[in-house]
Amino acid sequence: MNFPSRLVEDAVTEISKLPGIGKKTALRLVLHLLKEEEQTTELLAKALFKLRAEIKYCKHCHNISDDDICAICSSTVRDKSMICIVESSSDVMAIENTSQYYGLYHVLGGVISPIEGIGPSDLNIDSLLERMAGNEVKEVILALNSTMEADTTSFYLTKKLKNFDVKITSIARGVPIGGELEFTDEITLGRSILRRVSYE
Amino acid sequence: MHLQNLHLLSFKNYEHLDLEFPKDINCIVGANGVGKTNLLDAINYLCMTKSAFNYVDNQNIKHGDPFFLVEGEIDSGERKFKIHCSLKNGRKKSFRLNKKEYEKVSEHIGKFPCVLITPYDTDLVREGSEIRRKFMDNTISQTDKIYLDNLLKYNHLIRQRNNLLKYFFENRTFDQDLLDSYNEPIIGLGKSIYEKRNAFVEEFLPIFLENYAFISDEAEPVALTYQSHHQTANFEEEFRRNIKKDLQLQRTCMGIHKDDFLFEISNYPLKKFGSQGQQKSFVISLKLAQFQVIYEITQNKPLLLLDDIFDKLDDNRIAKLLELVSKGTFGQIFLTDARPERSAVLLDNMREKVAFYNMEEIIPGT
Numbered sequence: 001m002n003f004p005s006r007l008v009e010d011a012v013t014e015i016s017k018l019p020g021i022g023k024k025t026a027l028r029l030v031l032h033l034l035k036e037e038e039q040t041t042e043l044l045a046k047a048l049f050k051l052r053a054e055i056k057y058c059k060h061c062h063n064i065s066d067d068d069i070c071a072i073c074s075s076t077v078r079d080k081s082m083i084c085i086v087e088s089s090s091d092v093m094a095i096e097n098t099s100q101y102y103g104l105y106h107v108l109g110g111v112i113s114p115i116e117g118i119g120p121s122d123l124n125i126d127s128l129l130e131r132m133a134g135n136e137v138k139e140v141i142l143a144l145n146s147t148m149e150a151d152t153t154s155f156y157l158t159k160k161l162k163n164f165d166v167k168i169t170s171i172a173r174g175v176p177i178g179g180e181l182e183f184t185d186e187i188t189l190g191r192s193i194l195r196r197v198s199y200e
Numbered sequence: 201m202h203l204q205n206l207h208l209l210s211f212k213n214y215e216h217l218d219l220e221f222p223k224d225i226n227c228i229v230g231a232n233g234v235g236k237t238n239l240l241d242a243i244n245y246l247c248m249t250k251s252a253f254n255y256v257d258n259q260n261i262k263h264g265d266p267f268f269l270v271e272g273e274i275d276s277g278e279r280k281f282k283i284h285c286s287l288k289n290g291r292k293k294s295f296r297l298n299k300k301e302y303e304k305v306s307e308h309i310g311k312f313p314c315v316l317i318t319p320y321d322t323d324l325v326r327e328g329s330e331i332r333r334k335f336m337d338n339t340i341s342q343t344d345k346i347y348l349d350n351l352l353k354y355n356h357l358i359r360q361r362n363n364l365l366k367y368f369f370e371n372r373t374f375d376q377d378l379l380d381s382y383n384e385p386i387i388g389l390g391k392s393i394y395e396k397r398n399a400f401v402e403e404f405l406p407i408f409l410e411n412y413a414f415i416s417d418e419a420e421p422v423a424l425t426y427q428s429h430h431q432t433a434n435f436e437e438e439f440r441r442n443i444k445k446d447l448q449l450q451r452t453c454m455g456i457h458k459d460d461f462l463f464e465i466s467n468y469p470l471k472k473f474g475s476q477g478q479q480k481s482f483v484i485s486l487k488l489a490q491f492q493v494i495y496e497i498t499q500n501k502p503l504l505l506l507d508d509i510f511d512k513l514d515d516n517r518i519a520k521l522l523e524l525v526s527k528g529t530f531g532q533i534f535l536t537d538a539r540p541e542r543s544a545v546l547l548d549n550m551r552e553k554v555a556f557y558n559m560e561e562i563i564p565g566t
Contacts, residue, residue, distance in 0.1 A: 112378070114363035120378060148356055156381040185303070186345065 062107040062124045064089045079103045081138040111149040132164045142170040202275045202532055210265035212238040224552035225533045229540035230559035236536035240505040246272045246283045247314035249295055249305050257287050274312055310342045313502035315491045319512040321483040325471050329460035339490045340400050343497040347396050354389040358452050366450040387436055390456045394430040401426045407492050411485035415520050425462040429454045501531030510537050
């Protein structure tokens with residue numbers, strides 16, 4: 001792609017590094033910003049700059065936060081006897097949006113994968129065990145994605161948690177609401193049949 | 201099962217090809233290098249999602265072109281299916297059934313079975329254990345989806361475990377809990393794969409022996425034995441105890457990924473003591489048994505791809521194979537031959553219709 005200006009080219013190169021954005025979309029965004037008032041670009045740049053400079057990760061659960069302790073961990077109404085373990089902050093947001101969970105979270109920051117050079121020490125596992133030592137936690141819910149690496153990580157965590165007097169559960173997996181049986185993959189459907197629940 | 205047509209773009213030596221195939225016997229003829237085997241390989245792609253000869257997908261793109269495309273329509277007897285496989289250089293392979301993209305390409309395997317008999321089959325006797333495992337896995341996978349799924353998972357876990365061993369070795373560290381997180385599922389999956397292979401060999405063996413007796417007309421006894429680390433009394437214990445060696449070599453030394461199938465003739469290894477003819481009879485019997493087992497389990501006659509068999513087999517074995525053809529043992533057949541006149545003579549008295557394709561005339565400029 002040929003650009004009329006070096007400045008445009010630099011901006012396009014940077015923006016197209018973002019996930020899901022190719023060169024063409026990046027160019028459209030750049031031209032859009034040039035057409036708008038100067039203030040628009042300034043506000044965007046400031047917001048992004050401030051985001052990187054001031055964002056914090058909760059000292060307890062490692063979720064994205066404005067303060068040292070996030071709103072969920074510092075809340076007085078949440079059930080502190082339950083911890084839900086997830087891979088990333090976006091998973092916290094997804095579960096929060098369901099409005100079905102009132103316990104706390106723990107964000108691992110990834111899953112174990114020796115192929116990619118990610119071991120337990122690269123994840124927030126030690127801090128999880130520290131949190132367990134308080135004996136306040138009665139249930140740990142494993143809510144990792146459904147990949148082999150996540151399964152290994154769950155397995156490893158249960159090994160590490162076996163010395164604590166705590167109930168370990170895993171989120172249920174099955175046929176999605178509004179989904180049709182014939183289009184559900186065989187493994188999910190097989191599991192749903194094996195682990196069926198009593199009808200209420 | 202009837203492959204009705206085939207459409208190729210930039211696949212191996214083909215720039216562009218469109219062919220229609222009748223139900224019975226399709227004989228592809230033409231000089232060496234014209235692309236007869238590549239045509240069979242394209243059919244193999246539609247059934248097995250990959251090449252039978254070159255597992256590196258992008259090496260099957262015509263030199264200098266950016267992508268390849270293989271499409272075909274199969275009439276299963278009840279329904280028509282359109283299969284699409286394409287690969288753009290540097291992208292993920294796209295595989296579609298009736299225009300619907302597969303989430304996992306491996307889900308396609310087994311839907312439209314095929315069996316390929318090629319001159320390279322004697323590698324099964326001569327080469328290392330990997331090619332024999334591949335043959336068994338190929339056969340079982342076409343009849344059992346869960347098996348293939350378990351096998352892919354197992355191989356992935358072994359890769360992860362080997363990387364972990366390497367990490368332990370290089371950093372002089374060790375974490376038993378983390379190792380166990382791989383050991384347990386590897387042992388569990390390995391056991392179910394072992395049991396399936398074992399049960400499969402039991403089913404496969406009598407059919408194979410029957411075929412060998414028919415093909416060879418000879419009385420010498422042959423045997424096929426499954427060998428696995430899982431046959432040791434305390435596999436689980438042995439596997440765990442082997443960690444020192446695993447750490448030294450930085451790979452997993454025990455498990456079903458080291459299984460082998462022992463081929464014997466008159467109680468001696470076929471590789472060393474079998475004549476070339478005996479070895480050929482052995483591998484053809486393996487392939488014929490593969491065809492029959494898949495047919496018995498799935499009630500679906502695989503497409504039979506015969507690559508250059510008239511040239512590489514002696515008259516006796518060709519006669520035997522043609523006897524099976526004329527008995528209606530097979531479904532749709534695709535065969536290649538560099539000498540059209542020979543095929544014409546050999547296939548002359550078949551009840552089935554034989555369609556000839558001379559690739560030298562179909563592809564101009566060759």
